[in-house]
Amino acid sequence: MENDYLQEEVNYAFFSFPETKEYFAKVDYYLKNNVHIQKQTRPAGIFQYVRKAYPGLKEYYRDLFEFMLTCDGQGDFEYFFIDFEQDENGKYRRGNIPLLNRRYLKDAYLVIGFLMLNIYDLDGQVEERHTLDGFLRIIREQYENYHVNLVRLLTKNDSEFVTDADYNTITAIVRSALEEFYTLGWIYFDSESGEFELLPSSRRLFLLYEKEIRNIEEIIRKNHG
Incomplete structure (x- = not known):
């Protein structure tokens, strides 16, 4: 039990960040609704928060929701988004995301x-x-x-x-x-x-x-x- 607790602390260290109370709920809403987070995303500061919290956020969404938080681009052109793995038939696993939150482009x-x-x-x-x-x-x-x-x-x-x-x-x-x-x-x-x-x-x-x-x-x- 103690080891499990310590592992959780390591993986999800972003919960202890002072900025988490301000930004995490918005980040979670954005990601689960397929919104991409980047320098221009509002509120100001949310992009830098995701950059800082990225390793722990990646583990969190993989473990609890079975999707990948992915980063692409560099510097001011960097952005974050959720991605999904393909199964053996080439179909994407959508993880534990409610159907109402999934977006499909016409x-x-x-x-x-x-x-x-x-x-x-x-x-x-x-x-x-x-x-x-x-x-x-x-x-x-x-x-x-x-x-x-x-x-x-x-x-x-x-x-x-x-x-x-x-x-x-x-x-x-x-x-x-x-x-x-x-x-x-x-x-x-x-x-x-x-x-x-x-x-x-x-x-x-x-x-x-x-x-x-x-x-x-x-x-x-x-x-x-």
Whole structure:
């Protein structure tokens, strides 16, 4: 019993940190809701707390919730997020996280994410301000030859023609995708002005889907509904 207590003290030393009372509940909420924690995360100080507590937090979530607290990036581009292990069939073990806390990106949102990173982040730079209207304009201009295919890919509409209603639908899908990315902590998004800023953790999508992001134009070109 005594040894078990000592082991707990070693693994979960962050419970004794003076900052734990201020930050741990928020960290726990963020991580269990798939939010990424990085320098830009609020409240100020939470990122440095996770950095300091990371070894113990990693053990805590592995032992009690069966998921991995993972760190990626370096310096000001470092970020923390929960990750899941794959079983022998390639399916992800979701650990002891309630279903209501699990987030699954819609296919259309993934496509928007691929477009966003292809356009703004293939050079690895982040933290530049962009706008929703500017993003939509670039999509229209850069994929002008694939309008019908892109509409089909995003709206699941098999029509041979692109209408104003289709563009309105795409605008709504892009806005919803940006709002979802904001919730996940991948970007900062001001829903009123339409301004958004890619954050370091947006690179996680690139790491997961580099091939698709680099070849998004080919994916759109080949899409036939």
